[in-house]
Amino acid sequence: MSIVSSSAAAAVHPQPKVLLLFVHGFLGSETSFSTFPLDLLSALRQSHRLLNLEARVLPRFETKGDPTRSVNLLYNWLVLNAAAPEYEAVIILAHSMGGLIAVDAFY
Secondary structure, eight states: OOOHHHHHHHHHSSEEEEEEEEOTTOOOTTTTTHHHHHHHHHHHHHOOOSSEEEEEEEOOOOOOSSSSHHHHHHHIIIIIIIISEEEEEEEEETTTTHHHHHHHOOO
């Protein structure tokens, strides 16, 4: 019989992460949020000891014209990047038109 320490067990079975995905608004880009995603992550880790968080920013998408392409981009990004077993949840934080794109991708 072997005894496995909690740190060794954590290495074998890593704790699932929560992904915070930031989606920019009209005419925005990956830099629209500046340092806010990292600042929020740091604050949540320090004040609430939430260590299993990861922040990502959706790559730039076209905000003019028919939104179908942008909705598909978000949907496909989520399927390729956020559906991994390492994530137990995805929280989408969207600004302005990014929120509309996120709602359309959900439905």
